[in-house]
Amino acid sequence: MDLADDPGQARLRRDLRAWLAEHLTGEWRAGYQAGDEGQRIALLRQWQRALHQAGFAARSWPGAYGGRDGRLIEELIIFEELARADAPPDVFRIGVRIIGPMLMQLAREDQKADFLPGMANGDLLWSQGFSEPSAGSDLASLTTRADRSNRGFRINGQKVWNTLGQHADYCLLLARTDPRAVPHKGLTAFAVKLNSPGIRINPLRQINGRRDFNEIFLDDVEVPEDSVVGEVNGGWAVAMTMLGFERRGVAVMGFACGRLFGRLLDLAGSVRLRETGAPAIDHPPLRDRLAALGVQARIAVLNNYRFAAMVPEGGVPGPEGSIQKLHSTELNKAMHDFAFEIMKGADLNESAARDLFDFWGEEYVTSIGMTIAGGTAQIQRTTIGERALGLPR
Template identity: 40%
Template sequence: MDLSFNEKQEEYRQHSREWLIHNIPKGWGTPEFEMPDDESERGKLLRNWDRKLYEGGFAGISWPKEYGGQGLTHVEEIIFDEEAGKLNAPGGINVLGKLLFAPTLMLFGTEEQKHRFLPPLLKGDEVWCQGFSEPNAGSDLAAIQTRAELVGDRWVINGQKVWTSFAHHADWCFMLARTDNELPKHKGITLFLVPMNSEGITVRPLVQINGNRDFNEVFFDNVSIPQENVVGGINNGWNVAMGTLGFERGTLALGRQVRFQNEFNTLVQISKSLNKNGENISQNSYYRQQLAELFVEIRILRYHGLKTISQLLNEGKLGPEASLQKLFWSTMHLNMGKLGLEVLGEEGPYMGKESVGRGVLQDIDLGSRGETIYAGTSQIQKNIIAERVLGMPR
């Protein structure tokens, strides 16, 4: 594996960085920047960023031009993601559409579906959410109970989804529903495309443990959609979903590792500002060892991410090895959060604007707990690694 970038790619890196510096919202990523309290204003700000990326030529970098992309490679996409991470650029509101739904549609969708849905997604005209998890089907995705029945020439959907990020801003949902109760539970599932303005859809926002308001419950009450709003074929939704989860587990680590590095740098700076028992925390041998281990693990994540992208470039798909990466980064980030609270000590319970680091370390600790659950819990990842990578018996 070649870990270096050629001259043309480094020029692209410089171009990306210069564009980001001139276009990131003023103050973004600094402790002083505050998101609007009004949800519609928050959504508007993030949607505008998606449009700005498209207008600047940085949306769909590796997508084919016929679908609105730039026609470049995953290497340029990696470069842009790294530079965006270094500058704490916004993630946009259509992250699920760009990083999960779009590559899934490219693999399993029809040409008509690709031309219909991909260009407006890139432009920021249509925001997507993901309807997979349910109250009784989180870790065991195949246990979903939301059902879809073909009535005449339309599908009618009934059920509930939960933990649905950005559903209160979304125009569309790519979701799983059970279409055959007679087949084994992995076999009778289909992936549907559902307009969020459909009659019968109710969205209820949820407040997360860290105070963020991105999650939602979504209820489907006799929601009717066209028969052609199926991706990958009827009762083939499990295979389609595994493709989606492969992208979520394996291809997002490179952007994350840069953001983790930024968080690590903040942790180091806060360590230098605090004392325990008359000694600066950053000079304490125990904390220095813990910080050193975190630094090494973030570097490992980068190289593992490059290896995963190399596999995608060479083979065109990701295997169960993506679970190794997901388990690694989610566990590492959880440990970073725990160390952050340990460093804060008695300052830990205070998260206001006047607190140490303005609550950044507490936010890492609270947010990282969910990361060990979504895209497949750590326990599920261990099962996948044991059975499909190591070849161990069930």
């Protein structure tokens, strides 16, 4: 156990900080803020390309697939530093952290060669097509069908909660290929090009004002035989492998909690309370609550590093990912809740205080979605209970 960086890790941290100072300029941020949705995605593709060129994207992947043969711990250090620097949103995360690692375990060699390098360098934006209107937590009950056709398969059905599909190049889609098999045995995973004829994508307006996720309607969509990922009727293994990596991907949320704590301190330092006329941070009850949140924020960061040490390199993360997800997403909510505690006491006669609603309002509402996305908090508790604690179903 050594919680200090070794010389190589320290160098990586320093290099990344220097690189961010050079590339993540005020000008870049201003350009991003000013852009519309499409322009922002274009900027984020460039950002991913730059990160990748500098060796900071998909670092743990093999060199042959666009990685740097790095260790997982190096990726965590990168995530931590990106969070600390308020780096732009990582829209390539679904490809790089979830689908890519799954492909390395379960896909054909030609698929790995076709897809992985583009995921890493920002050429290919991937999304995921699992959930359906009547198959959310109970994923195995999904009804989108893929029937044999002359060229391969013909897909019909509807997907939902597909993140960024309106901008994405591909979707890793789960469909039923054997309706007679027990629910989770008749599923197959497909790599579907989102510009295929018969696909209609409808962005949904979310309660935080954004349009990150979509409904996808699939109407006689023809996909070639070689778009199958893994085995025909072996889609459940693909889905479970991806869910394992998705939980690990949540490590980022722990680092975000660490960053968020610093931001709460800044907020409490800048907001003047109506009742005292002094900054919120000088109010002892608020300081005590900040300390309690800071304890948990530090734990969220430590959990990331400790849990990563429990998974062997190249292994699929186990239920400890659910522990981490539950802790960090609940904490993220509590911390945003606290931001509004501060704002409730603020003197809104000051226009600077009123301006805070714009940023914190969106973040607060976004935090509420994080205990739903990627498996609800309730499903995580069941997973922990059954898989980590061994409790009966």
